[in-house]
Amino acid sequence: MSTPMVALASSAEMTWRGSAMNVELVLPRSRGFGDKQPLERSRATSSVMGVKWSVIFHLAFQSTGVVYGDIGGTFALYSLLCRYVKVGLTPSQEAADRDVSTFHLELPNNSLRRASKLKSMLENSRFAKLFLLFATMLGTSMVIGDGVLTPSISVLSAVGGIKEATSVMTEERVVWISVAILVFLFTFQRFGTDKVGYTFAPILCVWFLFIAAIGIYNFFMFDPTVVKAINPQYIIEYFKRNKKDAWISLGGIVLSITGTEALFADVGHFTVRSIQVSMCTVTYPALVLAYTGQAAFLRKHHHFVSDTFFKSIPGPMYWPVFVVAVLAAIIASQAMISGTFSIIQQSLSLGCFPRVKIVHTSAKYEGQVYIPEVNYLLMLACVAVTLGFKTTAKIGNAYGIAVVFVMVLTSSFLVLIMVMIWKTHILLVISYVLVIGTVELLYLSSVLYKFDQGGYLPLAFAFFLMAIMYIWNDVYRRKYYYELDHKISPEKVKEIVVNTNFCRIPGLAIFYSELVHGIPPIFKHYVTNVPALHSVLVFVSIKSLPISKVPAEERFLFRRIQPNEVNVFRCVVRYGYTDVRNEQQEPFERTLVERLMKFMREDYMFSTMICNEKECVENDGASEVGSINADNVNNEKQLELMEKEIEVLDKAWHAGIVHLVGENEVIARKGAGIGKRILINYAYNFLRKNLRQTDKMFDIPRQRLLKVGMTYEL
Template sequence: MSISDATVDTTHEVSVQEKEEEEIGNSQGQQPPSNSGSKRLSWQKLRRYDSLDIESSKFPNHASKGVKWSVILHLAFQSIGVVYGDIGTSPLYVYSSTFNSGINHNDDILGVLSLILYTITLIPLFKYVFVVLRANDNGDGGTFALYSLLCRYAKVGLTPSQEAEDREVSNFHLELPNNRLKRASRLKSMLENSRFAKVFLLFATMLGTSMVIGDGVLTPCISVLSAVGGIKEATSAMTEERVVWVSVAILIFLFTSQRFGTDKVGYTFAPIICVWFLFIATIGVYNFFKFDPTVVKAINPQYIIEYFKRNKKDAWISLGGIVLSITGTEALFADVGHFTVRSIQISMCTVTYPALVLAYTGQAAFLRKHNQFVSEAFFKSVPGPMYWPMFVVAVLASIIASQAMISGTFSIIQQSLALGCFPRVKIVHTSAKYEGQVYIPEVNFLLMLACVAVTLGFKTTAKIGNAYGIAVVFVMVLTSSFLVLIMVMIWKTHILLVISYVLVIGTVELLYLSSVLYKFDQGGYLPLAFAFFLMAIMYIWNDVYRRKYYYELDHKISPEKVKEIAVDTNFCRIPGLAIFYSELVHGIPPIFKHYVANVPALHSVLVFVSIKSLPISKVALEERFLFRRIQPNELNMFRCVVRYGYTDARNEQHEPFERTLIERLKEFMREDYLFSTMICNEKEGVEKDGVSENGSVHDDNVNNEKQLELMEREIEVLDKAWRAGVVHLVGENEVIAGKGAGTGKRILINYAYNFLRKNLRQTDKMFDIPRQRLLKVGMTYEL
């Protein structure tokens, strides 16, 4: 099979794959040997074929081990400081955002409290903690995690870079849908055969990602502004204008401190948020017993019905304020990769949920006796001696809530970047201990400017709340949509349960979405405008990224052509190792032909490195590199696919990429030697069936020594080439629209994409490539 023949369905059953591989092996005259000496080896692990597209590799099975309860409780404590800052600070502004025009009827407070209690129970507790967290991607969450799950179970990715051997990665292998369930198979087939469905899924993923990033802009604004606004209760000299400028100063400090990293964020922030939850719960209990214990009646949903009957359209509009009680819920899912599902479930059920219920109930009891203080409900309800401690903790908690969303934004952009959906930016790994903690200078600066502009422009939490709600609910609706696909196609959930989920959760979320969209002209346009701006950048980059891949796929160089170039007497082989970088997985990129046409010299060892992102979160280092020889062996040419998950670091600070590649190539040579020895011994064993055992053993030893000598000589050549010097060749591709292209395509490629490419990072910045050993090869792609 040639490389160009590979269009691999990565969603077949593993048993089918193994059967096909056995047939291929038999057709090539290869039979599995029983053993090699005293060491028994697996034929399935060592077998090699003509192409990386069907090659099986040696991968250990990383079985998930049970986590000790002490570790789970430790993580549960840490998660309080990272995950719940946003939803925990919501009591600062929910009632003031809901009752914009004041309280018209005292029982309206019971209706709103009932709505808040049931909303918190249905969305964060039931939907996210007990359902959505199950849809994590090998421990990682977020919109891209849901998309990656769908990409593995069905061929819905738009870039044709699937390979059969990817299924052997420990994180990749999953139980696939049972073909006997027609519903799952029918949905899978529909998604795979519909280009509209593939584009729509990618579009929805980009939209959800953009909305979460928008959340990262609005969270610092509304949280800090709400907390600082509490100082107006202590002094009349603190005007609204001064509150705004103090908030801006805090925001600037917050963003400028991001470069120091969040290595100890859990330990540092968890105690503060724990104190915050303790304070709001205690004050809630105090207000409940002091002012009106009868607010417990809000458990009865009848008060919701009466609230809508009394207020009609105004009640529906007020849902935009109530939805702020669940802001930050998406962080439960997005940050699960830093903790565990069980730890987040424990912290939510034992600390966050009870504290929030008590806080909202206590504020409702206070407002039943003080309707006029609804615009400053939180700080007005704080007892006098507790005011200053509460103010300090509130400011700290709001900063922590902002920190969590900013860090989440960095992680999301890193995922987008890895999957070819975002322009290259500088990723700084701020922790040697935790891979997921990253800092992106360019994005941090833009977020700071956006936050300052929003705070200065809107000035009040009520206006920002209108914008905030749209971002929150949009992401929730998209998550539910992805989850329904996962329920049907992957979990194979009973159809009645799926329908029940859609009717209950879907109806509630769509009702909230309709309410927040009503305030589009009152600030709601902001997150949508911001999201569509980000989506435009993502679309431009991803569209041209795919066009480039297809161009390289159509113009790739066959192994036969490479062989002709290598044996051409006009070319001289010079000492050293050359590494050609490309994103093309299924072949040798056209940049190599362009290089040899201008430089009539080849290094003694050549490695064509293809960079590939798998739709999983992480790829273990021992599973990252796949190698294949380019025949004949004397050419000393190799193809290599380097596979990364979307949360993997691509510039390994502690293990340089170049050194790792050389060591893995040596391992491949040794493994290839074992494989060749086994094949040779097996064939000779069949041919010499009548020869004495001693003669056969002697011949086997001679063959083994010859193979060992060849292997040692080959490794020596590699070491010698490495010592002579390594040259990294990176394609500096200029992309232009082809002749006859339409106006839209020319604007997309010639102007929009090239503007982004020239002003952002290049390929060599993605790896530890020394500048003095980097050679860029220019080539023009007409797309």
């Protein structure tokens, strides 16, 4: 029920993006901290207007084959809140982040008091921040749980239709055929969304054509007067007549609208416009015709309620429709699996999920990903659910709870966004809560009624996943605060580097850390044990921004640690929550060095400009010729120093790059409670040891990798 409003969240971003056409866009220079330069108008137009219509139709065709299931929107709305309100629990915000061209902070001028008051309350309340994070985790976990339930119920219900054609097919055989199809489906995932979309889209177009044609046939054959059902009066009479049974039936009715979650579309795999085109021109009309035809069929065949779809198929069409139905079930399952990959990638960027391998499956379109570990775990869970429940009745109860829970959470986030970000009129907000909220809570109460009939399954999945996400996120934040409390000051770094006891060896050393503010304590631990430093040092921090994507030209931010002669730099590498990080290492190294050289040039140009302005003020009374000569000499000297520094960097690059990664052992400090010891010493370390490490996440070449061990007592 909340679907149209969630789609509006994405549409609103498109509106802000469009409004940027009327102003001059500015981007930070590669030095990044405060300085800006105008972006070319043509380039702005290209990035703002987005994708051409030919590409939109191209993606719309693909989305027909992929987005026939659920795409989670809770994470996108939480990220939108984090963009405007400081509700994140990790203190990694920087003013320079808002200079990213995709950050979109064009707020309305008519700021309201209630928006500021609510924003202040959220920013100053740790409980509110934790509550929002937990709500996001719950919604995310529910969507991941859907990744188990959707394949099971879709395939099992489609294959079960064969029992209508032959009595030889027993329930046990249906279950095992469904398991075989599920194993094949998950094996197929490694080929990626791009290839899957092209393979499935034609099949699903045939499926939509079939169900629309059958719906039209049944409509005219049995009872065209069912169109009167659009009159709300029949809803009121239905509830008056059936009372409690009508309320309970809502749990089954909700399954007829679950396909509309495609409109959540955080555009992880496709653009907003492409999904709007495919949904409004193909999916929605076909479904309306199908359900209308089934209603007409049931008017004459009341006893076929449980098997309406297959019973309503005209005889000659049975086997073609059966085959396409099985294929469509596979496609619906694949859509949910793709959505699961996307939302886990987003959770990973926020530090809410253990490190897993993200494989970018399309060279043409960003955001289309595959996660091997998650794929096989989902496959095992789907097989277990199918073998355990055997029928679609209990799985349907579970599926309904998962879907409605996500809807309620999404609508709740949307209310906050309407108040704080969109500055929606309070009467519209109240109307939305009363209308949409009442309907969703009514559906939620109905599906919860069947909690003991399989409805507990998604909640069990959700709490299990939330436990994993909470363990990882909690220790992740503790580690960050530990590094923040023990960070090394620039003065201390300078003291270490200029120390005559240290040997400077040729080469470039890259220290990886998640700490954005300051130098991590692992550096001091390293130099204590190894009294040698490379000629150029770069401290690289990986940071996620609450936006979908960060343009490649705005990804690197550099700072210099004084004095210039020590050749020590800090670099923040920024990613959006749908950006894929496991790039090939050689291009990453090359890009980092090239951007660092550009930073050096711009930094010297900026320094020269400041010096010239300062000398002009000081020499205001001096002769003009003398001032110009002094400026020329100073500029030549600065240019010479710049070229010398760039030469040092170039030599260090060609001498070799060494990647230094902290191999941190995390333990609970002495005197910690038993709960904290279990959380850190056992639960977190179990996850860390059995999942990917930083070097595997970034594909760092092992021959150039140096791990530095250090124990963090949290």
